[in-house]
Amino acid sequence: MADLVYRRVLHDLKSRIHDNQFPDKRLPDERSLSEAYNVSRSSIKRALSVLANQGIIFKKRGSGTFINPLYMKNQTIFHYEGSNLGITDSFKSDGKTQGIKLLDFKVVPANEEMQQDLFLEKGEFVYEIQRLRLFDDQPFMIERGFIPIRIVPELSQKVVSGSIFNYLEDEQNKVVTKSFMTVKAAPSNAEDQELLGLKPTEPVAIMEGIFFLDDGTPFEVSNMRLRYDYFNYNTFVTLDEE
Amino acid sequence: MADLVYRRVLHDLKSRIHDNQFPDKRLPDERSLSEAYNVSRSSIKRALSVLANQGIIFKKRGSGTFINPLYMKNQTIFHYEGSNLGITDSFKSDGKTQGIKLLDFKVVPANEEMQQDLFLEKGEFVYEIQRLRLFDDQPFMIERGFIPIRIVPELSQKVVSGSIFNYLEDEQNKVVTKSFMTVKAAPSNAEDQELLGLKPTEPVAIMEGIFFLDDGTPFEVSNMRLRYDYFNYNTFVTLDEE
DNA sequence: TTCGTAAATTGATACGGTCCAATTAATGAA
DNA sequence: TTCATTAATTGGACCGTATCAATTTACGAA
Numbered sequence A, B: 001m002a003d004l005v006y007r008r009v010l011h012d013l014k015s016r017i018h019d020n021q022f023p024d025k026r027l028p029d030e031r032s033l034s035e036a037y038n039v040s041r042s043s044i045k046r047a048l049s050v051l052a053n054q055g056i057i058f059k060k061r062g063s064g065t066f067i068n069p070l071y072m073k074n075q076t077i078f079h080y081e082g083s084n085l086g087i088t089d090s091f092k093s094d095g096k097t098q099g100i101k102l103l104d105f106k107v108v109p110a111n112e113e114m115q116q117d118l119f120l121e122k123g124e125f126v127y128e129i130q131r132l133r134l135f136d137d138q139p140f141m142i143e144r145g146f147i148p149i150r151i152v153p154e155l156s157q158k159v160v161s162g163s164i165f166n167y168l169e170d171e172q173n174k175v176v177t178k179s180f181m182t183v184k185a186a187p188s189n190a191e192d193q194e195l196l197g198l199k200p201t202e203p204v205a206i207m208e209g210i211f212f213l214d215d216g217t218p219f220e221v222s223n224m225r226l227r228y229d230y231f232n233y234n235t236f237v238t239l240d241e242e
Numbered sequence C: 001t002t003c004g005t006a007a008a009t010t011g012a013t014a015c016g017g018t019c020c021a022a023t024t025a026a027t028g029a030a
Numbered sequence D: 001t002t003c004a005t006t007a008a009t010t011g012g013a014c015c016g017t018a019t020c021a022a023t024t025t026a027c028g029a030a
Helices: A005-018 A030-037 A041-053 A069-073 A112-118 A164-172 A190-196 B005-018 B030-037 B041-053 B112-118 B164-172 B190-196
Strands: A057-060 A064-067 A098-109 A125-135 A138-148 A176-187 A203-213 A218-227 A233-238 B057-060 B064-067 B078-080 B098-109 B125-135 B138-148 B176-187 B203-213 B218-227 B231-238
Touching: A005 A030, A005 A041, A030 A041, A041 A057, A112 A138, A112 A218, A138 A190, A164 A176, A176 B203, A190 A218, A203 B176, A233 B231, B005 B030, B005 B041, B030 B041, B041 B057, B112 B138, B112 B218, B138 B190, B190 B218, B203 B231
Parallel strands: B078 B231
Antiparallel strands: A057 A064, A098 A125, A125 A138, A138 A218, A176 A203, A176 B231, A203 A218, A233 B176, B057 B064, B098 B125, B125 B138, B138 B218, B176 B203, B203 B218
């Protein structure tokens, strides 16, 4: 994992920043870093650009590279969400229990849209998994997921009643590292109201999208409808692309 | 702006993707692109990596580069993509007009929370700006923003009736490049229903957060309430870096 | 000293090369 | 045909170089 050059530099710089080893809030220039770490300047640039994307440093051409004072000063503002992809890990369970109730689990032929999204051949099959997520016995989310059987031919009802991502990582050595999601809001329908215990005036938040394995394989198409009061999405957006 | 090689490639590829010039959802390999555009492979890689970061494409080593099938599926107008921070630039305005109706514009003392968020001293003042955003004469968003007068002492009613970010960039040479936002959903209140023309069962999407200048200065605290059917937030999350 | 100009510093862009790793396509033996 | 092996394809990581652009520092004349 960390056997990449730029990652080694990245992690080292990060920990040095946290250790306050740059009290003047300024990093050495790229050419010096290149020499000091004995790596090419390109690799230094790559490491620095990741730090910049995370809002930890910012660079000023002609001037130098500086540590974002806000990063150290006010951690709460800069805390990242979007660092957990799976649902199971995305909730701070302060002693509370989270549960999964399996609503439906079957195998169906992939329709055309699914074939496109999941890169399937005509006639391939997918699992259709419908689950109700509970947090401290309160249902808060209806989840409808589609997974190609080709990728995990051995999915069982038992597995599907727990965290699929954890199963994948622990048992199959497959890791989900990317997702492309769309977030929106909508009025709740009858099913939402019944399963999630909502009044007609209360909406749901909808997250839908695709999860990818770390090699880029599209793994799951998912549609989630959440109680609006349980949903909250945080992002840190930067325009310094790359 | 677009006189950069990788940006030229980036924009060209993006528009070709939008034009559906890759019906097999697959891009040419990097080496071919390098030849075709007559630029180095590094520049191709850079352009592609931006597209990948925006979730528009994804790459599979040994296999090729593919277009994210979800990317073009969502046709809501307010398409917050993480590539534009300001609202004004976030529309696809296909000849449609977008408008701003100024609801309120005043100077108030910053409350405690505001002081924290914007790093103000006790007793400092902020502009409070309430605006109604229209798209083709249809109101779709109520925007309530707070900006420290210290940063832009000369804000006028005229400026505030247009794009503040554009004004900053054009006249003040200040650029907003980062934001930390929270997205959620909520039932519409009476004001929402009146201003946005919603039924009581129809919700709003709420985006609130802080915008930062490129030197890290917190610039604006904003709260936006949007018609749910005009809102759509796309995010592409990766776990790689850290 | 003061102030404008030149030089040095420092990050940004771009090139093109080497080698590696994952995947796919081609090949050939059974 | 089938299937394992080999070759070709394709993206990933890194290197080192050249040149440019913004900023800061040093310098020298008034």
